[in-house]
Amino acid sequence: MTMTDLDALEAQSIYILREAFNRLDKIAMLWSIGKDSNVMLWLARKAFFGHVPFPVLHVDTKHKIPEMIEFRDRVAKEWKLPLIVGENTEALAAGMGPHEGRVNCCTALKTEGLKALLAQHGFTGVIAGIRRDEEGTRAKERVFSPRTEAAEWDFKDQPPEFWDQFKTDFAPGTHLRIHPLLAWSELDVWRYIERERIPMVSLYFAKDGKRYRSLGCAPCTGSVASTATTVAEIIEELETTRISERSGRAQDKESEDAFERLRAGGYM
Amino acid sequence: MSNTAAVRIDDTPAPAFSAAPMKIVVVGHVDHGKSTLVGRILNETGALPEGKVEYLREVCDKRGMPFEWAFVMDALQAERDQGITIDTAQIRFATQFRPYVIIDAPGHKEFLKNMITGAASAEAAVLVIDADEGVQEQSRRHGYLLHLLGLRQIAVAVNKMDLVNYDQTRFEVVKAEIVAYLNSIGVEPTYVIPVAARGGVNISENSAETAWYKGPSVLGALDLFEQARPATDLALRFPVQDVYKFDQRRIIAGRIESGRLKVGDTLVFAPTGKSARVASIESWGVQSLSAVSAGAGQSVGITLDEQIFIERGQVASLAEAAPAVSHTLKARLFWLGRNALKVGSRYKLKLATAEYAVEVIAIERVIDVEDLANHPGAEVGRNAVAEVVFRSRTPIAHDSFLDNPRLGRFVVVEDYDIVGGGVIAEAGGIHQAHKSANITEVAHKVDFETRALANGHRGGVVWLTGLSGAGKSTIAMEVERQLFLKGWQVMVLDGDNVRHGLCSDLGFSPEDRAENIRRVGEVAHLFAQAGMLVITAFISPYRADRDRVRTIHPDVFHEIHVAAELDECEKRDPKGLYKKARAGQIPEFTGISAPYEAPEAPELALVTTGKPADESVAELVRYLEANFSLTARNQTESWGF
Numbered sequence: 001m002t003m004t005d006l007d008a009l010e011a012q013s014i015y016i017l018r019e020a021f022n023r024l025d026k027i028a029m030l031w032s033i034g035k036d037s038n039v040m041l042w043l044a045r046k047a048f049f050g051h052v053p054f055p056v057l058h059v060d061t062k063h064k065i066p067e068m069i070e071f072r073d074r075v076a077k078e079w080k081l082p083l084i085v086g087e088n089t090e091a092l093a094a095g096m097g098p099h100e101g102r103v104n105c106c107t108a109l110k111t112e113g114l115k116a117l118l119a120q121h122g123f124t125g126v127i128a129g130i131r132r133d134e135e136g137t138r139a140k141e142r143v144f145s146p147r148t149e150a151a152e153w154d155f156k157d158q159p160p161e162f163w164d165q166f167k168t169d170f171a172p173g174t175h176l177r178i179h180p181l182l183a184w185s186e187l188d189v190w191r192y193i194e195r196e197r198i199p200m201v202s203l204y205f206a207k208d209g210k211r212y213r214s215l216g217c218a219p220c221t222g223s224v225a226s227t228a229t230t231v232a233e234i235i236e237e238l239e240t241t242r243i244s245e246r247s248g249r250a251q252d253k254e255s256e257d258a259f260e261r262l263r264a265g266g267y268m
Numbered sequence: 269m270s271n272t273a274a275v276r277i278d279d280t281p282a283p284a285f286s287a288a289p290m291k292i293v294v295v296g297h298v299d300h301g302k303s304t305l306v307g308r309i310l311n312e313t314g315a316l317p318e319g320k321v322e323y324l325r326e327v328c329d330k331r332g333m334p335f336e337w338a339f340v341m342d343a344l345q346a347e348r349d350q351g352i353t354i355d356t357a358q359i360r361f362a363t364q365f366r367p368y369v370i371i372d373a374p375g376h377k378e379f380l381k382n383m384i385t386g387a388a389s390a391e392a393a394v395l396v397i398d399a400d401e402g403v404q405e406q407s408r409r410h411g412y413l414l415h416l417l418g419l420r421q422i423a424v425a426v427n428k429m430d431l432v433n434y435d436q437t438r439f440e441v442v443k444a445e446i447v448a449y450l451n452s453i454g455v456e457p458t459y460v461i462p463v464a465a466r467g468g469v470n471i472s473e474n475s476a477e478t479a480w481y482k483g484p485s486v487l488g489a490l491d492l493f494e495q496a497r498p499a500t501d502l503a504l505r506f507p508v509q510d511v512y513k514f515d516q517r518r519i520i521a522g523r524i525e526s527g528r529l530k531v532g533d534t535l536v537f538a539p540t541g542k543s544a545r546v547a548s549i550e551s552w553g554v555q556s557l558s559a560v561s562a563g564a565g566q567s568v569g570i571t572l573d574e575q576i577f578i579e580r581g582q583v584a585s586l587a588e589a590a591p592a593v594s595h596t597l598k599a600r601l602f603w604l605g606r607n608a609l610k611v612g613s614r615y616k617l618k619l620a621t622a623e624y625a626v627e628v629i630a631i632e633r634v635i636d637v638e639d640l641a642n643h644p645g646a647e648v649g650r651n652a653v654a655e656v657v658f659r660s661r662t663p664i665a666h667d668s669f670l671d672n673p674r675l676g677r678f679v680v681v682e683d684y685d686i687v688g689g690g691v692i693a694e695a696g697g698i699h700q701a702h703k704s705a706n707i708t709e710v711a712h713k714v715d716f717e718t719r720a721l722a723n724g725h726r727g728g729v730v731w732l733t734g735l736s737g738a739g740k741s742t743i744a745m746e747v748e749r750q751l752f753l754k755g756w757q758v759m760v761l762d763g764d765n766v767r768h769g770l771c772s773d774l775g776f777s778p779e780d781r782a783e784n785i786r787r788v789g790e791v792a793h794l795f796a797q798a799g800m801l802v803i804t805a806f807i808s809p810y811r812a813d814r815d816r817v818r819t820i821h822p823d824v825f826h827e828i829h830v831a832a833e834l835d836e837c838e839k840r841d842p843k844g845l846y847k848k849a850r851a852g853q854i855p856e857f858t859g860i861s862a863p864y865e866a867p868e869a870p871e872l873a874l875v876t877t878g879k880p881a882d883e884s885v886a887e888l889v890r891y892l893e894a895n896f897s898l899t900a901r902n903q904t905e906s907w908g909f
Contacts (some may be wrong), residue, residue, distance in 0.1 A: 001497075003565050015509070015523045020900075024581060026889055050552045051514045088329055093858045102407040132358050136343025139357040142385075158355055160381035160604055160686050162388030165618050166681040167686060185360060185368075212345035220589060244317035256327055257345045 006192050013040075013180040014047040015164065016143055020178045021053060023168035026162055027125035027178070028055040028084070028116070030268065033068040034215040036129035036181055037202055039074075039189055042198050045079070050079055057117055057126075060087045061109040063097065063217035071201045086117035098219045103258055105220075111266045116153045118175065127178045128268045133185045134245060137260045142167070143182055149173040151266035172187060179268075185239045186245050188212075194231045205229050212247050280811065286336050287548045289367035293387045293615040295414065295417035296396035298375035301427040305396055305457035305465040306372045307337030309486065312472040313732065315361035316340065337466065343370045347779070354379055356386030365491040375406050379503050379606045380651045387414060392493040394486065395446070400431045403445045405638065407764060411446070412637040412653065415453050416600060416691060418673055422450070423459040430464040434477045454638060460697055464816035496640050499564035501528035503589035505667070506535070508582045511898070512569070519550050519569040520578055525674035527586075529570070530561035535584040537591045538665035539574070542717075544572040577717035577726075581622030583665040583675065591665045591675055594628070594693035599678070601648065605687030608647040609656065609680075613686075614869040617658060619678035624664055625869050628681075630657040634902040655693065661822050668695040719799030725896045727796040727824060729789075729804045730888075733814060733867060734752050734830035735859050736845055737837030739876040739884060742806040745831060746885045748803060751892065757800045761788055763807065782813050784826055789817030796824050801896060809858045826895065828877040828888065829870040832877045834859050 003011070015230060020027050029044060029052070031037045044052050071086060076083040076145065088096070093109040098105045132139045132216070142158055144166035159167045193200060205213045210223040211234075222244065228234040288888060294302045310316050324339045330346070341357045342348055350738050353374040360369050373386035387393065387501040397407050432438040444461045451455050461470055462478045463486060469475040470485045480748055482494060490765070512519040520693030529535065529546060536543045549559045550569040562568045572578075583591055597617075603609055609628060617626045633657040634645035647859050648654040669676030669691035676695075680688040732740040744760045753757045771787055774780040785808050795802040808814050818825045837859065838846040849857035856862040867873075874884045 003288075008288045008565060011523065011565055018509050018521055018567070025894075043464075046552050046568070048512065049514060049517075049550060050521060050566055053514070056669040078850075133360060135387075136341075136357070139343065139359055140355040149627075158382065159387075160385050160689075162385050162689060163677055163679065165686060167684075169616075169681060169684040171684055232466055240319040241315075244316070244320070256330070256683060260343070 001156075003041045003218060006188065006195060009057070009184055009188055010043065010046070010178060012183065016166075016178065016180040017044055017047040017127070019166055020127060020144075020176075021048070024125035024176065024189075026121070026123045027127060028057045028121070028123050029127040030129070031056045031058050031072070031081075031083075032129070032215070033058070033064070033072050033194065033201060034129070035189055035229050036131065036184075036206060038198055038200060039192055040127065040129040040181055041079070041081070042196060047081075050078070054127075055082045055084045055121070057114075058083065058085045058245075059110055059113040059117065060085050061093055061113065061217050062087065063109070063219055065203060065215070065218045065221070067201055067203050071199075072094075075199065075207070084117065084121070086113055088113040096159075098217075102220055105217075106116065106262055106267060107265055109217075111204075111262070114268075116265060118151065120220060123245060124170075125174065125178055126175045127180060129191075130179050130268055131181050131184050131186070135259055137263050138182075141179055141182060144168060145177045146170055147175050147177060147266065151175070153177075153235075153264050153266065154262075155264060160231045187235065188240060190231060190235050200231070204234065206233075271583065279558060287366065287495075289362075289369045290392070290393050290493065291292045291369045291371060291372045291388035291390045291635055292392045292394060292490060293371040293373055293414075293419075294396060295310045295373045295383060295387060295403070295408040295410040296375050297410075298377075300375060300396045300398040301465050301739045302375060302396045302405070303338035303341045303372055304336075305394070305425060305463065305471075305486070305544055306359070306370055307340035308465045308468055309370065310340055310359060310361050311337070311485070312468065313361040313363060315359065328898050329516045335685065346726050359807070361488055362526050363491055366495075367907075368490065373410075375410070377406060377409075377651060380409075383410065384413065384417075384602065384604070384692055387419070388510075388632050388689070390419060391496045392490070393419050393423070394490075395422055395424045395457075396427050397442060397446060397684075398431075399425060399426045399429050399442055402442050402638070403449065406445065409651075412635075413602060415450075416454050416602060416653065418669065418691070420455070421442070421492075421493045422455060422457045422463060425461050425463045425465075425486060425909075427463045427465050429462045429469065429478065429542055430467055434462070434464075434469075436478075439481075458481055458493070460542065461486055461489060464770075477670045480492075482799060499526040499529055499672075499909060502564070502672050502898070503536075504529055504584070504586050505591065505620075505672060506584040507538075507675075508578055508581055508584065508588065509621050510535075511578055513898075515552065517571055518575065519571060520584075520685045521567075522621065524562055524564050526672055528561055528563040529586075530585075530882075534587060534592055535572075536587045537578060537584050538591055539663040541769045542576045542578075544574040547571045547573045564806060574710050575721055581620075583620065583622070589670075591667050593663045593665050594695075595660050595663055597626075597660070597666065597678075597690075598632075598657070598693045598797055599663060599690035600654060600693055601680070601688055601690040603648045603688045605682055605685070606650060606678075607682065607687075607804045609654075609688065610647045615658075616677050616681040617660065617664075617868075618667060618681060618688055619664060620675055622663060622665070622675055624660040625871075626658040626660045628656060630660045631655075632657065651895075656690070661818070666692055666695060668692050671695065677706070689729045700770070715796065716799070723799050724898055725756055725801060726898070727757075727799045728793045728801050729796050729817070729825045729826060730801065730892065731779045731792075731808070731814065731817065731825065731829050731871075732803065732805050734806045735832060735834060735837045735864055736829075736857075737833040737840045737842060738830045739874075739881060740807075740830045742881050743874070743884050743888060744803045744805040746798050746881065747888050747892070750885070750889055751801065759795055759802050761802060761804045761806075763790055763805055766806075778810070779808065781808075785810075785813040785817060786902045789820055791819070793820045793824075796821065801892065807858050807864070810868065814867065820863050827867050828872040828875040828891075830884070831866070831875045836877050868886065 096108045143159045206226045211226040228237045370388040373383040418635045505525040548571045618625045625828045633642040634654045656895035667675040679686045748760045771784045792802040794839045849860040
């Protein structure tokens, strides 16, 4: 039997998840309800033979599209996921929203919301579904990526990472982000969803000539023109498109380095 | 495909491939144009998303500079501000022939660790050299490291030919210089190509500017590289990554690094030499039809027909082709650490899934990558390459890099960081097959493993050392209580208690202290053999005494440094001993009138200064569960789900 490219990606992601589970004390997986984190959950169930042996975290910004929350609650129940939902209660009470500036809003509701969850539970490892092909700074990420005590990413001095020997030792107070999907492309993700028949939020499929390619909060996530109503049609569409995946995500475009600043501050 | 075939680029999108993309790394001296070449390749193959070039043009305009192809890869602000690549990046593209992942590696000496990070996963490389500047320090260093990392397919792009007016004579001079260097380290560059990346000359097809050049373009050369040979042809190496017990199955999880295994195969586990048959290959998901065989690259879970003791780090193989097992390793090493490597330095060495405590016992030679001269050296500085011998406390299962790269390479960790990597020059020690031939199965004897299986944890000696008042006894007693409640066989041997009986004839002179520790060590190891987890709480100030206890049975000995500052201990002074010692009432009191030699490489350091005891207790319990428990840690349970 020869391994296909999807077999190879799957095997590598499973290896990474098992390393994280073995080497770190308190890990959790971020679940944004998007396609990537759904695939990541699926891979965890494969890695641990049907179990998800760590908490699944969802940072609720209260600005998510309603279908996403419905999907979350349904799948969490069906798959018996150990789900923890967190939010930045203070910022929400103070009325934080994209009108305060998109980057400010992301920082307050997502990054600070996440940091609060990490601090509350003392997690030392957070598994996140980012991919190199999404965006330039993510292309430079490590699979095991250290964060400082303030949860910041020191992208100018990243640890060496080779031969699948990951950074699993770290100073008290700091934590690691683990990125099992770093090597996957958007197309790989959809081809894998097709192969494994992984359930997805309906928002990805075209309605009235539009669909979402990337899911975030309602105010900052736009849809793209599309007629793809099935996974197979999405794959076909991606094989021909040259529009970038995050083109519908408004917070990236506030300035040249908007995304870099978001990520350095602790965003996924 | 002939050498002159240029790759046709048109507007048709990249087809969907089912083969894994080939990984190519682009290396070379700083500012020789690596990122520009990569940006250009991505553009020529239609890999850039719509609007990317326009967007970058805007960015460059705002910065008041001409268009910069390097910005495609140099996404960080600092990279754009300084005009250099800081960190490695990976981006995909495809030719008509196959898909690629291109890895852009930084050329600045400062970022060698990032260059290695990029280059170590590549199957082939493009070495970029500035036609005007010629071969520079990092051109050679990168060439040498590519060779060390095992890359054999290297194309050289002599870039910025536009700056030398596409002069063939200049090209031949640079070509001769780099070919001579690469040949001297045993590398035959596959192609040497004149290129002007900024103008797109000889990137996708041969350009008129270099009509004298008859070889392939850059993309043509990439398409001529051979895909890496699958590791299924090599002997089976299956390093154990974890052991799961989520349900009634006991699943040995890991990735098959090389070779194949199938249901019914007898696996031998190094270094213990225990063996058992593969009972099943487990899986979950759509393709849950149970497989009967699996091969290199697959992450699998297997069950065995016998419950032999297995833990992370052991390597399964077939008896007829087992890895070597030895306490020493001779390796060629590249060093990335800020502190120099010296004879006598101790590190953690990670090889496949195993970790070893090692000491440098010899630096055989330090290699100058500029002139390839050998220097006998007492230390290996940052970014240097050397041949080094390590000695491990416990035996290391390994292969030579040449025989099996997957088990022939390792990284070195100092404190929290990976500080170097090495490839094993020659496999040493005994081969497991020879050893295992003498092992007879002892199914009904009550041995160490059987006791461990009955108790749910292994026996062991957890040796707490530290100043008086550091918290050893407090932590030991509480850990004992908590583990006992979890059903563990656990026992504390405490300094004061032992001195009333076992060692009542001994005083506090160095000789008596040594004898005290020796007796306690022997007793502790007897308990451990009986399957119990023994926690000892002794100041045990002398390193040599503790090391002697370790040698009784190094596999089960864990040294835990309970560390607190002397003045903090003196402030705590729970037994009023420091006060007496200061008053001269206690002679040879550790920390005051006798030395304390802190462990150099303890298995765990518990810093208790300014911390409630519960935190240290919890940390030690977690450590012991991770290292001695036989059941997979079920974190979900502990989270209250």
